[in-house]
Amino acid sequence: MSGNGNGETAPPARRSVPGRARMNLEQIARLAGVSRSTVSRVINDDARVSPEARSRVQAVIDEHNYHPNAAARSLASRRTGILGLMIPRSIEWVFGDLFFQLIIKSITLASNDAGQNLMLLMESAGSREGAERLFNRVVGGRHLDGVIVVSNVIEEPLVQLLAEHQFPAILVGRHPFIDLSFVDVDNRIAARAGVEHLIAHGHRRIAMIGGATGLIAAVDRQVGYHQALVAAGIPIDPALFRSGDFREMTAYTQMRALLALPEPPTAVFCASDAMAFGAMRAIHDAGLAIPDDMAVLGFDGIEQAAHASPPLSTIAQPVDLLGREAVSMLLRRIDLPDAPPMHRILPTELQLRVSCGCQPAPAALSISEEVTPV
Amino acid sequence: MSGNGNGETAPPARRSVPGRARMNLEQIARLAGVSRSTVSRVINDDARVSPEARSRVQAVIDEHNYHPNAAARSLASRRTGILGLMIPRSIEWVFGDLFFQLIIKSITLASNDAGQNLMLLMESAGSREGAERLFNRVVGGRHLDGVIVVSNVIEEPLVQLLAEHQFPAILVGRHPFIDLSFVDVDNRIAARAGVEHLIAHGHRRIAMIGGATGLIAAVDRQVGYHQALVAAGIPIDPALFRSGDFREMTAYTQMRALLALPEPPTAVFCASDAMAFGAMRAIHDAGLAIPDDMAVLGFDGIEQAAHASPPLSTIAQPVDLLGREAVSMLLRRIDLPDAPPMHRILPTELQLRVSCGCQPAPAALSISEEVTPV
DNA sequence: TTGTAGGCGTTATCAA
């Protein structure tokens, strides 16, 4: 310990600050020959500072690698600069879903860009009491300014609390009955457009491997699939729908089952790209060709889709935009806490590549237009 | 200004607090007929409070659902009560690993229990500059008290910064050359013991499906596998080692390759349970029986292993303990910042079930004993 | 055991 060894015997157990000593506004102000207020203005990009003063202050700040103390700031400004990222407990076994990771990453990115920090909110017990404890500590203690809920599951007690207390919150993915703001894509319309594309390729026996039951997005995609078939006058064969859980391996198994059908499908729509990969493997293993023997369409538009063999056609979600929107909507809501809930639907994109039967991908079709109801 | 609405015309755009009004120490103190200090003591479980005063104060606190303001607390106490949870960016494609989720969950749980909050640290660019920006903002701004790094990858710039600045940090999983504290299991010894168990069952041709290259744990497990073979005088056949990435699907493919070998193995050791599941499917699909035609041993000890068919024998990691230890080690380090780095190795457990050839699991063998070197 | 008073590092309000 001790640290900067010089004379003296033992510096009275003072925390040996690593790099430079920790400074505060006062000291920076003194060194720059201005008042604390001016330094504060520089830090907060306030316009009312003369160029000279600003540069002088900035120089001192840089030189000493000064960073304002977060606690003091939020105490005075009543803003923590921290957003909560809520991951429902029950989501864990859907974790294998690559899209989930992407959305979390994009939210992280967007927060970083907005200069906000993210606090992970995961309730331990899934119980109402546990949720309340966490909620009280974190929200009651004014630890954060708002919350983003990822992949909301019905019945999540924390979401209920957010709504009840009208605490600033944004859901990524719509919720059937809780009145909170959300960003989402129109899963139903997107799925329908995708299946219609398969129909346009001449397919009549189109199978679907669905997403995890209980997730709203999964239900919506299934509905879109049905609607497309019905609209095209194609009779619905229940044997052609197999439910999955967004994981690759499950889809592999389900695809094998589909292939073993007396009258197998000629095309399959998977509720996620990860599942599409599993299905493709099963098709390959069965010695069949994609798309000639079996067309495949995915959902999500993760990067790997483009590099699959053959390249996977898919319905792309605007992941980055979803994350960015979630953050900016939340920030807006924090500033205007009394505004009514906002719902924002972002457009998906049908990325046509080889697996659906389109040759080396010509263009990309935009499906659902951007709408802002409510 | 104004504030507590009385006469006046329209309360000047004052934020409509949802439930009850927000209170502070002062008000609680007044209501309880004591001083702020006493209330503070009650909040912080200070012994120097008379039972009467305590209960009186507590009653007022409960009645008004009072929660101390985090910012004010940390400003005064110089503790934020926030721990950073660092997830290396490059980890994303290992995300499919169920164990990763478990460890994150256990850390979350442990923090909750310790009354600490978790801030998610994920650097966007993977660049040194990006890392420094994040580091400066978060650590420089005194946003958190310490950091836990999950599944550390070599080359992660943030880890380097933590070490350079001697900021309180704990790695979950050892790091080859960075001098920071860590908790881990002894992957080498555990793997070796597992493979030795397979050998004890009479197997000589034992295959391994390894973990993601680049992860230290994966390398260690492979080394353990080799050592067991060598020690038993079994010649090493390179064809029997296939590298995986901790994901189920990959293991499925690799297992098929192993089965297609001119001289297939009679047992397979998988570097993760998720991969063991994939291997088991491949074995089943090939019409073979487990463990009669092929014995299988996993690693991790996730819950699903016990419910697989047949129940999967596996080397269990003490996930919950790992998380709890990480948190408590970090808390200790925060209190004693000048103590030297600590390394803690937790014991694994060989859970013997059906898949390795043991009948309905008799007992459990503890492998590596708890050691505390350095 | 209790209370008093000063301080933690910023922001924000007013004057100047």
Place this chain on the structure above:
DNA sequence: TTGATAACGCCTACAA
């Protein structure tokens, strides 16, 4: 454009 000067809500010697 600048600078005093209050807050902000809590912790912590120190005194009683």
